[in-house]
Amino acid sequence: MTHTSKDDQWSTLDRDLNRLSRVEYATMHVSRPLVGVGISLAFIVIAALVAGLVTGVTPGMLFIVAAAAFGAYMALNIGANDVANNMGPAVGAQALSMTGAIVIAAICESAGALIAGGDVVSTISKGIIDPASVADARIFTWAMMSALLSAAIWVNIATWFSAPVSTTHAVVGGVLGAGVAAAGLTAVSWPTMGAIAASWVISPLLGGLIAAAVLAFVKWRIIYRDDKIAAARTWVPVLIGLMAATFAAYLALKGLKRVAEIDLPTALTIGLGVGVACYLAATPMIRRQSRGLENRNKSLKTLFAVPLVISAALLSFAHGANDVANAVGPLAAIVHAQQFGAFAGEVAIPVWVMIIGAFGISFGLMLFGPRLIRIVGSQITKLNPMRAYCVALAAAITVIVASWLGLPVSSTHIAVGAVFGVGFFREWHAERRARQINRSRPPARRLAAEERRRRKLVRRSHFMTIVAAWVVTVPAAALLSAGLFHALSLIPV
Incomplete structure (x- = not known):
């Protein structure tokens, strides 16, 4: 007969507890994604209940309740996918922690949506469908519900595959598919669709070229100078003033529609005034901040960190002001059609509808945003505060230039294109320097051309995935929408 001492009993129990603890940790890790799904479903249900309570018992109540659920679902997906473009570079450059980025983005996105989200919204997105073809309230309601749900489903799929896509283009595709299903190909404004298709190419190229040009300037005037700190004292305030001017013009043009309708010359004048004021304020601040810093690149990063955080917050505010319409625009149109029994070219956005959009974007960001933030911020190319600032x-500059040229552009394509632009510029620059160094070395110590080509600074797998997702977005959302329209039309009402 064996005897077990108390110490042996406790050690056995400890081992068992340790095994149980590991099982609990594993269970929590596996179930963590389900928590986000559960909270999302609860939010969608609450949005539907709020819609039912606000509208009351009316003939179109069920349509409004269903549309509110679809709008909440779309808002969650915008937060999960689109917001990463604003916060990703700051997180990748380690100027912000993931938690800090999520908090700042949630506050600024909600503020942008609620303060400057606009009172009215165009019910036929970007004018791609002839309004007369969907003038019947019932057909119009099915078309908007199909567009909203198809766009949300496609953005959800893209997020699952870690591909940042344009939610605006997803909504455009949804409206296109529903319009064609409802009224045929003749209802589509094909020149407008051509302009939108051109923006797929123009947006990322323009963003990438401008980001590469700004990074080249930073390297030329600051990083490669003998006295980097002295160069930074001269040029960082200029860059801050340029940033302030650009964002002031951007927000005046795009983010203050509810306050006032501002044309491009007025927006540029406002931007110039704000830029000069910020330059004058930044000059003594950078001088104080740069005292005692060592003459190396690591010191420069501290001077760019705060402007980078501010720019990310401003981008989020402007994004909330503009892109919340992708979630609530079709919903507001459905509410109007059901309450008044007729189609309208522009409709007012009820406050409760805007709140659903603002909170949905924030919840989507907090629950599912970190994945795309990491992709944009650190997995396409390596960013530091200087490179992220260039992005x-x-x-902001690209949006201003595109507005001046009258081009329809996507903020998602611009931001991600700017990240690619920075990465490809780094590759070109590194290859150029390697060739120069090789020429000065003896043949035995030279780096082989194959080895130089192998040292890529942009991940090609992400590049191909993202470009493919951009190309597919409009046709995929259109096909989904057309199918949903036919399915919804079979429902007896």
């Missing part, structure tokens, strides 16, 4: 500045 943010390029995004």
Whole structure:
């Protein structure tokens, strides 16, 4: 007969507890994604209940309740996918922690949506469908519900595959598919669709070229100078002033529609005034901040960190002001059609509808945003505060240039294109320097051309995935929408 001491009993129990603890940890890790799904479903149900309570018992109540659920679902997906473009570079550059980025983005996105989200929204997105073809309230309601749900499903699929896509283009595709299903190909404004298709190419190229140009300037005037700190004292305030001017013009043009309708010359004048004021304020601040810093690149990163965080917050505010319409625009149109029994070219956005959009974007960001933030911020190319600052500045400048040229562009394509632009510029620059160094070395110590080509600074797998997702977005959303329209039309009402 064996005897077990108390110490042996406790050690056995400890081992068992340790095994149980590991099982619990594994269970929590596996079930963690389900928590986000559960909270999302609860939010969708609450949005539907709020819609039912606000509208009351009316003939079109069920349509409004269903549309509110679809709108909440779309808002969650916008937060999960689109917001990464604004916060990804700041997180990748380690100027912000993931938690800090999510908090700032949630506050600024909600503020942008609620403060400057606009009072009215165009019910036929980007004018791609002839309004007369869907003038019947019932057909119009099915078309908008199909467009909204198909766009949300496609953005959800893209997020699952870690591909940042344009939610605006997803909504455009949804409206296109529903319009064709409802009224045929003749209802589509094909020149408008051609302009939108051109923006797939123009947006990322323009963003990438401007980001590369800004990074080249930073390297030329600051990083490769003998006295980097002295160069930074001269040029960082200029870059801050340029950033402030660009964002002031951007917000005046795009983010203050509810306050006032501002044309491009007025927006540029406002931007110039704000830029000069910020330059004058930044000059003594950078001088104080740069005292005692060592003459190396690591010191420069601290000077760009705060402007980068501010630019990310401003981008989020402007995004909330503009892109919340992708979630609530079709919903507001459905509410109007059901309450008044007729189609309208523009409709007012009820406050409760805007709140659903704002909160949905914030919840989507908090629950599912980190995955795309990491992709954009650190897995396409390596970013530091200087490179990330170039991305943010390029995004704002590109929107201003596109507005001046009258081009329809996507903020998602611009921001991600700017990240690619920075990465490909780094590759070109590194290859150029390697060739120069090789020429000065003896043949035995030279780096082989094959080895130089192998040292890529942009992940090609992400590049191909993202470009493919961009190309597929409009046709995929259109096909989904057309199928949903035919399915919904079979429902007896």
